[in-house]
Amino acid sequence: MRLKRWASVLFVISYLCVLAWGTGAHALKFGLVGNTLSYFVVWDMFCGWNAYDNRTHIIAEDANGTFYEVREPWGAFTPFGNVDRINYDVSNHLVARHINNVISHTSHPDFDRVYIVQEIWPKQFNVPSNLWSYNFSEPMEKVSYFHLRSICAANGNSIETYPDWFNRQTLMTIADNPRLQQAAREATPYYNTYFNPVANNLQNRFQVTSDSNGLNTN
Amino acid sequence: MKSSKTKRQSIFSGLREFFFAEEAPYGLALVRMFLPAMALIPMVRRFGRVRELFSTDGAPQQLFEVYGEGNVLPVLPPSFAIALYGIMIFALICGIFGFRTRLAFLIGAPLYIYFNLLDCVSTFTKYSVIASHVLLILAVSESHAVWSVDAILKRWKDGRAASAIPPLVPVWPARLIQILFCFVYFGAAVTKIQTQAFFSGEQLRYWMLSNWNYSNPIGEFMATSTPLLLISGYITVVWEITFPFLAWRPVGRFFALGIGVMFHIMTWISLGLWVFPLVCISCYLAFLMERDIVAIRRFVHRLRLPTSLLGLPRFAMARTIAMRPANVPLSMIWLAMATLVAIGAAEADYRMDLYGTRTEGGALPLKTLDREVALAMIKNPRPLREKDKFFSFDIGSMLMGGQLANRSTEYTYGDSIIAQCNINPPHEDLWVEVAIEDSEERIIDSAGQYVTRDSLWANFKYEAGSRMSPGDYSLVLKSGGKEIARRHFKLTGDPNTLPRPIPMLTN
Numbered sequence: 020m021r022l023k024r025w026a027s028v029l030f031v032i033s034y035l036c037v038l039a040w041g042t043g044a045h046a047l048k049f050g051l052v053g054n055t056l057s058y059f060v061v062w063d064m065f066c067g068w069n070a071y072d073n074r075t076h077i078i079a080e081d082a083n084g085t086f087y088e089v090r091e092p093w094g095a096f097t098p099f100g101n102v103d104r105i106n107y108d109v110s111n112h113l114v115a116r117h118i119n120n121v122i123s124h125t126s127h128p129d130f131d132r133v134y135i136v137q138e139i140w141p142k143q144f145n146v147p148s149n150l151w152s153y154n155f156s157e158p159m160e161k162v163s164y165f166h167l168r169s170i171c172a173a174n175g176n177s178i179e180t181y182p183d184w185f186n187r188q189t190l191m192t193i194a195d196n197p198r199l200q201q202a203a204r205e206a207t208p209y210y211n212t213y214f215n216p217v218a219n220n221l222q223n224r225f226q227v228t229s230d231s232n233g234l235n236t237n
Numbered sequence: 238m239k240s241s242k243t244k245r246q247s248i249f250s251g252l253r254e255f256f257f258a259e260e261a262p263y264g265l266a267l268v269r270m271f272l273p274a275m276a277l278i279p280m281v282r283r284f285g286r287v288r289e290l291f292s293t294d295g296a297p298q299q300l301f302e303v304y305g306e307g308n309v310l311p312v313l314p315p316s317f318a319i320a321l322y323g324i325m326i327f328a329l330i331c332g333i334f335g336f337r338t339r340l341a342f343l344i345g346a347p348l349y350i351y352f353n354l355l356d357c358v359s360t361f362t363k364y365s366v367i368a369s370h371v372l373l374i375l376a377v378s379e380s381h382a383v384w385s386v387d388a389i390l391k392r393w394k395d396g397r398a399a400s401a402i403p404p405l406v407p408v409w410p411a412r413l414i415q416i417l418f419c420f421v422y423f424g425a426a427v428t429k430i431q432t433q434a435f436f437s438g439e440q441l442r443y444w445m446l447s448n449w450n451y452s453n454p455i456g457e458f459m460a461t462s463t464p465l466l467l468i469s470g471y472i473t474v475v476w477e478i479t480f481p482f483l484a485w486r487p488v489g490r491f492f493a494l495g496i497g498v499m500f501h502i503m504t505w506i507s508l509g510l511w512v513f514p515l516v517c518i519s520c521y522l523a524f525l526m527e528r529d530i531v532a533i534r535r536f537v538h539r540l541r542l543p544t545s546l547l548g549l550p551r552f553a554m555a556r557t558i559a560m561r562p563a564n565v566p567l568s569m570i571w572l573a574m575a576t577l578v579a580i581g582a583a584e585a586d587y588r589m590d591l592y593g594t595r596t597e598g599g600a601l602p603l604k605t606l607d608r609e610v611a612l613a614m615i616k617n618p619r620p621l622r623e624k625d626k627f628f629s630f631d632i633g634s635m636l637m638g639g640q641l642a643n644r645s646t647e648y649t650y651g652d653s654i655i656a657q658c659n660i661n662p663p664h665e666d667l668w669v670e671v672a673i674e675d676s677e678e679r680i681i682d683s684a685g686q687y688v689t690r691d692s693l694w695a696n697f698k699y700e701a702g703s704r705m706s707p708g709d710y711s712l713v714l715k716s717g718g719k720e721i722a723r724r725h726f727k728l729t730g731d732p733n734t735l736p737r738p739i740p741m742l743t744n
Contacts, residue, residue, distance in 0.1 A: 035416065038417065069443065071661065099359075099451060100451045142661075145457070195665040
């Protein structure tokens with residue numbers, strides 16, 4: 020009975036400490052990078068939504084130039100609502116595995132290339148048509164923007180990758196500044212070969228081999 | 238002279254009382270019944286997809302990989318994966334009814350966490366995390382002490398006399414669930430405070446207009462009303478921060494939990510979240526203490542509701558289990574049933590043939606795509622239209638939190654006319670102009686301002702002065718030299734009613 024009480028006390032204290040650490044680390048933003056288990060104690064349920072909606076399309080091309088839609092013929096899984104699972108892959112870790120899974124379980128000619136394309140549109144066009152005229156005077160003229168994200172082999176391995184549309188737009192908004200572009204062009208790239216003086220005990224060798232100012236690094 | 242000794246309570250005695258007071262665990266039993274049921278809703282839905290989501294013959298995506306730690310968990314062949322999946326569902330159902338409850342949760346909770354971690358793209362979400370916490374707490378708790386098959390079997394074994402008083406157990410598991418929700422809401426408030434555009438309503442608006450959850454027609458309507466979004470945002474954050482301080486007050490907890498129930502119902506209505514509110518509301522039952530259950534029972538008895546019917550399923554189960562041979566332990570029965578479920582699950586997966594590879598024609602074919610359509614998608618570097626950078630353009634007369642609080646199309650002399658454009662991020666630095674045109678499209682006034690890349694809206698304010706005669710006008714939004722939107726308004730009244738002109742009139 021006493022042991023049971025002590026075990027309970029230990030469990031309670033440990034659990035509360037873990038919860039407190041999670042909330043504190045999230046508030047102060049430390050100790051969370053690369054820590055998978057932090058997902059269990061960090062309550063970031065509302066971490067940001069984009070102004071543009073996006074969908075992922077996967078298109079395969081065979082040697083004859085025929086294009087195929089790489090989408091599950093057995094029916095795509097829609098986890099929440101009616102959006103296919105692959106669209107929830109915001110970190111792009113799943114897409115290669117997904118391509119391989121669909122292609123390996125379907126019948127088709129051999130594929131040369133597989134293209135991953137983002138379809139983007141502004142979210143105001145998600146307002147239903149019955150509410151559109153109440154909120155907007157203009158006609159609803161939705162235009163989708165397609166952005167090539169990656170070119171892969173038939174097994175999903177990436178051959179060429181490009182920044183996703185959102186990162187690209189952000190970079191373009193920063194680059195849309197002639198003064199910044201000029202400053203970037205004028206900067207001289209500097210390269211250094213990484214070495215560890217402490218590990219290689221170079222301190223003494225520095226003094227022996229360097230010039231009179233001790234500035235020779237290689 | 239007598240002196241009364243006062244008993245001082247130390248902080249430790251208060252904590253001891255808070256965590257280790259003994260009560261009949263009715264609230265915990267209710268959590269035991271409802272939480273696994275809610276957690277099972279998405280898992281049962283994924284039963285037919287186990288091969289695709291959780292096995293080597295599919296495309297699982299571990300959470301560890303997303304965090305850069307590689308594939309830590311073993312991914313099993315489909316037959317083993319579906320067998321374990323079946324055992325998980327069986328174990329959680331046993332937990333609901335309270336049959337070998339601790340064994341059920343000790344097996345079911347780790348399996349639930351394992352399968353969720355295997356698919357962080359479409360299965361593992363924050364409601365899974367909350368459910369994981371609560372399932373683990375239930376595994377180490379005495380939630381089976383009341384309202385369970387285990388309690389019935391124990392009562393029959395111990396005799397009627399032993400059942401006169403409900404068993405008393407320490408309350409710390411219920412307290413941990415209560416404290417968990419305090420941390421959940423407080424952490425969520427911290428997240429919202431750190432999200433730049435939450436308190437101006439943009440983040441709520443973009444979420445409500447996203448089609449990533451279930452259908453939310455009411456949310457789509459709310460998304461176009463900025464005052465509603467602003468008020469909802471502030472109420473949410475204030476409630477989340479005050480929840481830990483009110484949840485244990487005699488009156489405050491009704492407020493905290495009541496707002497919580499309404500909040501979660503609103504997330505269902507406005508955001509299209511279904512399982513999350515069910516999981517959270519089922520965990521609120523942990524806040525019910527023994528005195529609450531006694532009060533509810535008295536109320537229900539006064540209404541003469543047949544509450545004994547609620548116990549029929551577990552009594553029926555208990556009677557069925559009691560028919561076993563006396564020398565067969567209950568755990569063996571449980572394990573035998575789990576084995577049958579595992580075999581049945583593997584057989585069901587084989588018969589379902591998810592990929593259709595065992596159909597007559599062999600593997601299913603992929604659909605071809607029209608060449609023009611495919612090339613248009615692959616090689617279509619179209620730049621963003623200027624008007625797509627703007628979410629909306631509206632005119633009104635009042636601001637709330639920097640956002641337009643109303644929409645007006647009729648003004649009189651002396652009124653403030655406020656034109657506001659909302660801009661979709663990310664966008665570059667813009668020069669945005671608004672012009673006033675009369676009914677014959679003659680420009681009366683034009684003003685512009687910089688809208689820097691971090692801005693999400695821009696306001697243009699006018700005072701309806703005496704230089705405009707009554708009639709129809711338009712406010713025209715322009716960006717990059719292009720007309721983006723036009724809003725019409727009517728100016729009515731008598732310009733002579735204006736007081737003496739003030740220097741700041743713009744027209």
